[in-house]
Amino acid sequence: MNVHEKLAILADAAKYDASCASSGSKSTRPGSRIGSTEGMGICHSYTPDGRCVSLLKILLTNYCIYDCQYCVNRITSDVPRARFSTDEVVRLTLEFYRRNYIEGLFLSSGIIQDANYTMEHLVAVARTLRVEHGYGGYIHLKTIPRASGELIAEAGRWADRISVNIELPTEHDLVQLAPEKKRSDIEQSMTDIKVRIDAQRDDRQAGFSAPPFAPAGQSTQMIVGATPTPDADILATAHHLYSRRKMRRVYYSAYSPIPHADARLPAQTPPLVREHRLYQADWLLRFYGFQLEELVTPAKPNLDLDVDPKLAWALHHREQFPVDVNRADREMLLRIPGLGVKTVDRIIVSRRHRTLRADDLRKLRVPWSRVQHFVATADHKPRSQLLECPQLVRKLHPKVSSRQLSLFAEA
């Protein structure tokens, strides 16, 4: 099989992993002869599915001894199989990199023989790139749960980011669909990585010149929509991972039908709107000071599909609006639907010098048609009854296409 054919198979097999970021490594490794990392990731292209192409995202091999039902590469799936040699991956990475197609490499693998054997091969690619070629670009390695501590240590040494996929939101989901994977193993690996990241940081702070360990931190991916688990559990798991395991990012990946899927899995269009809502909720929790219970409750464990979670919150708390942008504290400004963190900070700085008017907000490029219902300025006071109007929701959300919703409703 030539490299073309292998690439087609092993990129196809990797496409279900949503993580694409190439950000987080602030400085280029010293002594690099090709490649750099300067903190900000770059998307070099976009595919028609709207996803960013930043890294050469491939599997080392799609042979796998496991049988996770949601995965195309599981042992019982009859997709064509292939395996790259270390050298092939190294060459592809460097050649693509030189032409500025990519920011780096995201390497994952099906599990062959056992966790350590597989991990050794992943690590070998990273080591070869760094040591033999002086490659300083981005590397993201997927680690295999249950791989040995030494291998994780070496992976972190060469990679900018390492990740272990949590796979599914709950332990129960895992038992159902990935009987060979254990939540405890996965979380153990995450803890191992976190401990090493912390130790490295402590060493540096104490003035030792510790070798780098995954300077861009760790991330994970959760598949949503493969099981009936509600958003409340998904977000709770994410929250746990952010706070306890110090994830940089949790990726939500709408379960997408795969060739030769198990019949227990939904065969329809992936729940993209839901995926989007989860990302929005994730941001509200991390950067906007929202608490989980404000977004989902036992009585209503799923996020609204037709309204974004911030708007949904605002509509349930109409009594708190309109908010006076010239007076309200930052926390409350962040709760105004349509205002992002950057805009809020600009408002706060600007209002020290001037009293804000409606026109000023428009200049800050806020979506005025929506925001106007929730804010008060020197010259703008929305009639509060307007917020009571049942048509408001519809008016505020002309954009969610009914087609997308109905596709999801079939789910």
Place this chain on the structure above:
Amino acid sequence: MLLVHDFDDWRRTARRQLRDGIPPEEVHFGSEEDHQPLLDLPAGPPGQNHEHVPPGMFPRVPAGFLETARSVACHSDRHRWDLLYRVLWRLTHGEPELLDVAIDDDVHRLHLMERAVSRDAHKAKAFVRFRRIEGDHGDEYVAWHRPDHRILKLVAPFFSRRFPEMRWSILTPDESVLWDGRSLHYGPGVPSSEAPEGDALEDLWRTYYGSIFNPARIKLKTMKREMPVRHWATLPETQVIPQLLEDAPGRVAAMHKATANQPRSAAEFLPDRKTLKTLAAAADHCKGCELYKDATQTVFGEGSKTARIVLVGEQPGDQEDLEGHPFVGPAGRVLDEALAEAGIDREDVYVTNAVKHFHWEPRGERRLHKKPPARAMSACRPWLEAEVAVLQPEVVVCLGATAAQSVVGREAKVTRDRGRIMRSALCRQTLMTWHPSAILRAPDATARERMRMELVNDLRTAFQAMSDGAGAGQLATSGSR
């Protein structure tokens, strides 16, 4: 009109004007190479406070201004120099904190321009595509790119840090830059006709691009927003987009069809009312995986209705498949003997398999046993779960690795965990031991005898673990024998 051609030039000129106290209304800046502006912004209002700066005094401006100004200078709007001068004037004439006021018209405009330039610079870092050519100095990498603004000077240092050992150049309609491995050399613009022809690697890149795309989730708007169509001409991968879109619905449909035709798991064949009898009868018709096709019949578990120990093997063998009963072949005889030796009454036992159909491959005339595929193991598990749910045994004994993996998990290792009582999803007390056929296959008589003894011992442990078994007292101390 004061002609300036780059930022430093403007800076020098502006400083002179400022020193001479010339207000923004009285001066206009321009550049020769300015063509029609992209967004022709009207001149803004004059600054509010006109304090006079004594000539010769060095203007103090906030640090952020120079950086912003350097970006804005790259914007293609021909009013940029005037705007910059007006902001500079206001900063030095009573409004030192002007830049904080994002809602001020001038500052607002400045931010818009800065954002446009920074986006354009970012897109250049992303969308420059080098092509390798044979040059006078060996391999050279050349890209032709069309930015909206004159951002080459902003991005060239980035490329020199990224590709320090490569000889590369980036050509744009307005300017160009070459890196020779040591320093950057700027030159005039180059028309697209002088861009190098393709690079053999672009095919491979298109293969990657086409394969990483998921046809089940199309979001064209997002793609076009992030990768504006005006850049497509220089992005080799965009050539395959029409084909990808055309093929997508067919690929998704094919996927759905393949899924719909997949054999399901045994779960769908379970009877509503569950007794050992109804289960066995229902299992006769199981098509939960493909194994039923090549086997003679389902071989369900058998034994006492009140059994308190369940023994789980791997799958029926050749003889079991023909007769329809578990453990009746040579392995069954080894098991029977071991049970007797351990002092276990057949009355206390129920014998079954992790997979209920015989999996084999032809070897000449014979049907050779083959380990059940993972798919069958998970598909068949509902039967075992149902049997255990009906019987509620006190102990489950896994015979051999396959049973152990099905019951305990993939990491189960008989050689390591043999004979220890542990907890599994199926039963509070689960124990694994040798499969009788492993004993039959032992390399020599000594090994065979040792394994046989171990099997007997392990069965004894299981027996003692029962609440009123002979050694009931040891029950709780898992692991000790």
